[in-house]
Amino acid sequence: MLEAVVVIIAPIIGGLIYGFERVVCARMQNRQGPPLLQPFYDMGKLIDKQALIINPYHSILGIMHFVTLWVVVAFIILGQNLLYVIFLHLLSSIFLILAGFSVKSIFSHIGANRELMSVIAYEPILIMLAVGFYLINGSFDISVIRDNPPQILQLFFLFLAFLMVIQIKLKKSPFDATEAHQEIVGGVEIEFSGVFFEFLYMAKWLEYVFVYLLLSLFAGDNLALGFGLFIGVFFLVNLVDNATARIKINHLIKIVLMIGLTFGMLNLVGLSYV
Amino acid sequence: MFNLKKYRKRSPWILHYNAGSCNGCDIEILASLSPKYDLERFGIINTGNPKQSDIFLVTGPVTYRSRERLIELYIQMPEPKVVVAVGSCSCTGGVFRGMYNVEDGVDRYIPVDVYISGCATSPELIIDGLVKGLEILEKKTKSMEKPSKLFKDTTSREGIVSRRESALRVGEERDEEN
Amino acid sequence: MKKTIDIPLGSQHISLLEPVRFKFECENEKIIGVDSDVGFVHRGIEHACTTKFKFDGIGYVVARICGLCAITHSLTYTAGIEKLLGGEITQKAKYLRILLLELDRIHSHMLCLSHTCENAGFEAMFMRIMGDREIIMEIQELLTGNRVQFDFISIGGVNRDLDASRAKEIIIKLEIVKQKVLGYIDVFTNNWSLSLKFQGVGALSLDEAYRFNAIGPLARASGLNIDVRNEIDYLPFFELGFVMQTHTDGDINARNLVRLNEILNSLEMCNNTLEGLPEGDIFTKLKGKPKGEVLVRLEAPRGELMYYIKGGGKSMLERVRIKTPTFSSIPAFSHIFVGENYADAPAILASFDPCLACTAK
Amino acid sequence: MFNSFFKAFTNLFKKPQTIKYPATPIEKDKDFRGLIEYEQEECIYCLKCEKACPPGAILFVSVENPPNNEKNKKGLKYHYNPYLCIYCSECVRACPKPNEALWQSNKKPPIGVKEDEVNGVL
Amino acid sequence: MKKIEVTLNNVREEILEFYDAKKWHFLTLNGVALEDEKTEIQWIFSQYEAFDEIVIMFAEIACGDVVPSIVDIVPSAIISQREFVDMFGIEVDGSEKGLYLDQDSLQMPLSSCKV
Incomplete structure (x- = not known):
């Protein structure tokens, strides 16, 4: 029952995290920043706005992206199979990419292209993460992982690789080439407006819930450690965001694949032989 | 149920277009996004994307070539929206009034809701104007003007x-x- | 079928302050051809200067060509008229003019640096520089009464005096700015992600700089010694400690470093001006109507600004030709873009510090 | 990179630079170039300010009920459009009686709305 | 400031002989409308690292003349030439209208020629 409630309020939790992040980010830049509930104000406004529809598929794919992401989050909360989660998440990204390609705007195409390339960069790490959990727990089930003691020490290198995935997924510099506000004005989200943009906006919140829930898996049954990890990584991500510039998409793939794959492989090899 | 109109006031996203100004007002808009004035505390984000914007900041006296793009941007913005003319030259043409390639003010082509005077205007005045614009935004209907x-x-x-x-x-x- | 894609940048784009349209012909994301349209801001000021305004009011009109180098425009025009009228202005007026000129250069360079950082995706640095730039803006407001359009210079001198207590206040503020700028130099040289974005990107070699007649920080970053402050004498730049800043790499990083070093040099010049401010009047009345032709040049933040003024002994001038720095750099700009990645285009564009309001007049 | 990292971290605990503008008003410096103000009683109707103004923001127009001033022989009335003014204070320098008839105050220029018709006839 | 008079026929040879990219900096192409539908056209150069060394080559042209292009000698002249075409309505070899004004615009704001 509790889990069902958590699933329903998941977007709201994500919104709160996002709002808090905007305040923290502003404070790191020495300014006051928006109020904490700003994302919800934005949401209220976007419902009220007129929606311009480019073509039906574009809008529906945007909504599908949001719905699939919600299912992904629900799967994690309900303790389903980790592999399902990762592949469903891939599906949700594919919906977004298809939406990007379904309109004529050139910026949307470039954004979708970059999104696709970033998927290539981070997906192997997520799969290796699942394999790593399997090697320790003997099961892909998230409920099993949650019942076991913390696994962060055994999976330390994969944890480091996962930090880069967080940067990509949350569109934080240096790995925010997919959104790249100053180059391609938000990439795939450029043609969405009104209510349809709101689904994309809320999908962003769910993305926060998704990555931080995946992160909490490292802590296993230790809730306090899970919370500690969340706080620590949250500030780390924002500090790195405020200390780096955006790097190009080809650099992103090179760096993430090189470091991420090396770390992941190292960890997996270590787990299977030690 | 909820009154959605009150949220308009809290999250106005701005779009900025320079229709031929001297840059003075544009850098002041940039300066009002900076830490000292920090427009983001009103929930303002500079989106740069007409499809997701509520407030249209126009600077400059509208030159002959930029008017087409100006109207295009205005039409692309979904209702409800507010147009703010920033600086003397976008209000009335200012010192450029009557030059051969200039159209004397923004309100000849699109309906302007708030006029911010000053040459160049200051971040302080831009905030004043935006606050006034937000009041107007709350009362707007979704019909085209x-x-x-x-x-x-x-x-x-x-x-x-x-x-x-x-x-x-x-x-x-x-x-x-x- | 066409294998390339056309990516438009402008005329409205978030990374642009001004309307300019570039059409990049790209192979994947690599730029192979550039098409530019710079005429969006054309207002016809040259024409208005000879038909609409009298010569003593034009100083305030040409200042509105560009908000970033407003003081350089009005100063160059005024210097030309003073040459035609044949008067000499006082030393104090000259010093105050240099003070404003250099303050303007500092704030323009800081804006350019912050804008380059923003376009490179470094939001925090943008906020940091813009926050510190407010100190300079406050000084300008104290001196002239407005943050951007100074209207400080009139034919025969300057409009406002500066008293000693204010001068002291300004010196203290400038010292704060100096410490901040030294901090930026550290960031621009040592930040790993900025080096990926800036080093070796958008390079202009020395030969190309000569060939395309590049000017300003763009040319100085390639090692070309061109600075009009070095070549003119109607303002005492050398007296106040002007040193030319050059670099040899020619890429975005080099341009940023040239700008940073110029800010430091300008801060020193401001300091020297305030400390050695002579006593005397700030205004001498010049009589007569301009007659004859004159060509004046001055170093704007972006490079060489040239005015050609021809008067016929009436209150209306016969010809005012304004050659602005960005105008003559456009051939070089278009050349640099070819072969670069589209992802770098906004940062490269911002690193030129283009001023289209100047270009199109 | 670590410097910026550290800077962001220390900023988190500093007081933000932001001024709370609409809540706490900014004190304008006495030399701020704000609105042009006019005193009808002192004006001698020499029209020097009208000629000097680059954009033509000051206009003297013949009206039916001219203001009561013995110098005003042509029946003129002063008009000033703050939305056209560029605040260069050239009119004040041209005025033979600065600070009495015409002066530049440090008041902020006004904000107009649609009903004001600022680009209208006068 | 040194003024050298040239004609439209020999200006290319003069500039070819005179211009050295490492020594001279091409400032701009300037036009001045004179009376009787004449226009004075000026090519302005300045010397690098020299004190106020400026050379102006000028020629007096009529409205129908075609000005030779110097883009192959001085590549950066292209933008000045396009501006000259827009402002004066006088044809320059290989430079098209449309930098500031529209391509089909009939305006020539600074010209003394009658349309």
């Missing part, structure tokens, strides 16, 4: 009212009466 000058004033030449000409006209009328 028409520019005030292009349709109303058909008596003068091409719809432009020259201050000096009209002032002289007033003088002539007076002479005739005497």
Whole structure:
């Protein structure tokens, strides 16, 4: 029952995290920043706005992206199979990419292209993460992982690789080439407006819930450690965001694949032989 | 149920277009995003994307070439929206009034809700103007508006009212009466 | 079928302050051809200067060509008229003019640096520099009464005096700015992600700089010694400690470093001006109407600004030709873009510090 | 990179630079170039300010009920459009009686709304 | 400031002989409208690292003349030439209208020629 409630309020939790992040980010830049509930104000406004529809598929794919992401989050909360989660998440990204390609705007195409390339960069790490959990727990089930003691020490290198995935997924510099506000004005989200943009906006919140829930898996049954990890990584991500510039998409793939794959492989090899 | 209109006031996203200004007002808009004035505390984000914006900041006296793009951007913005003319030259043409490639103010082409004067205007005035614009945004309906000058004033030449000409006209009328 | 894609940048784009349209012909994301349209801001000021305004009011009109180098425009025009009228202005007026000129250069360079950082995706640095730039803006407001359009210079001198207590206040503020700028130099040289974005990107070699007649920081970053402050004498730049800043790499990083070093040099010049401010009047009345032709040049933040003024002994001038720095750099700009990645285009564009309001007049 | 990292971290605990503008008003410096103000009683109607103004923001127009001033022989009335003014204070320098008839105050220029018709006739 | 008079026929040879990219900096192409539908066209150069060394080559042309292009000698002249075409309505070899004004615009704001 509790889990069902958590699933329903998941977007709201994500919104709160996002709002808090905007305040923290502003404070790191020495300014006051928006109020904490700003994302919800934005949401209220976007419902009220007129929606311009480019073509039906574009809008529906945007909504599908949001719905699939919600299912992904629900799967994690309900303790389903980790592999399902990762592949469903891939599906949700594919919906977004298809939406990007379904309109004529050139910026949307470039954004979708970059999104696709970033998927290539981070997906192997997520799969290796699942394999790593399997090697320790003997099961892909998230409920099993949650019942076991913390696994962060055994999976330390994969944890480091996962930090880069967080940067990509949350569109934080240096790995925010997919959104790249100053180059391609938000990439795939450029043609969405009104209510349809709101689904994309809320999908962003769910993305926060998704990555931080995946992160909490490292802590296993230790809730306090899970919370500690969340706080620590949250500030780390924002500090790195405020200390780096955006790097190009080809650099992103090179760096993430090189470091991420090396770390992941190292960890997996270590787990299977030690 | 919820009154959604009140949220408009709390999250206005801005779009900025330079229709031929001297950069002075543009850098002041940039400066009002900076830490000292920090527009984000009103929930303002500079989106740069007309499809997701609520407030249209226009600077400059509208040159001949930029007017097409100006109207295009205005039409691309979904309702409800507010247009803010920033700086003297976008209000009335300012010092460029009457030059051959200039159209004397934004309100000839799109309906302007708030006029911010000053040459160059300051971040302080921009905040004042935006606060006033937000009040107007809350009352707006979702119907499209028409520019005030292009349709109303058909008596003068091409719809432009020259201050000096009209002032002289007033003088002539007076002479005739005497 | 066409194998390339056309990516438009402008005329409205978030990374642009001004309307300019570039059409990049790209192979994947690599730029192979550039098409530019710079005429969006054309207002016809040259024409208005000879038909609409009298010569003593034009100083305020040409200042509105560009908000970033407003002081350079009005100063160059005024210097030309003073040459035609044949008067000499006081030393104090000259010093105050240099003070404003250099303050303007500092704030313009800081804006350019912050804008380059923003376009490179470094939001925090943008906020940091813009926050510190407010100090300079406050000084300008104290001196002239407005943050951007100074209207400080009139034919025969300057409009406002500066008293000693204010001068002291300004010196203290400038010292704060100096410390901050030294901090930026560290960031621009040592930040790993900025080096990926800036080093070796958008390079202009020395030969190309000569060939395309590049000017300003763009040319100085390639090692070309061109600075009009080095070549003119109607303002005492050398007296106040002017040193030319050059670099040899020619890429975005080099341009940023040239700008940073110029800020430091300008801060020193401001300091020297305030400390050695002579006593005397700030205004001498010049009589007569301009007659003859004159060509004046001055170093704007972006490079060489040239005015050609021809007067016929009437209050209306016969010809005012304004050659602005960005105008003559456009051939070089278009050349640099070819072969670069589209992802770098906004940063490269911002690193030129283009001023289209100047270009199109 | 670590410097910026550290800077962001220390900023988190500093007081933000932001001024709370609409809540706490900014004190304008006495030399701020704000609105042009006019005193009808002192004006001698020499029209020097009208000629000097680059954009033509100051206009003297003949009206039916001219202001009561013995110098005003042509029956003129002063008009000033703050939305056209560029605040260069050239009119004040041209005025033979600065600070009495015409002066530049440090008041902020006004904000107009649609009903004001700022680009209208006068 | 040194003024050298040239004609439209020999200006290319003069500039070819005179211009050295490492020594001279091409400032701009300037036009001045004179009376009787004449226009004075000026090519302005300045010397690098020299004190106020400026050379102006000028020629007096009529409205129908075609000005030779110097883009192959001085590549950066292209933008000045396009501006000259826009502002004066006088044809320059290989430079098209449309930098500031529209391509089909009849305006020539600074010209003394009659349309």
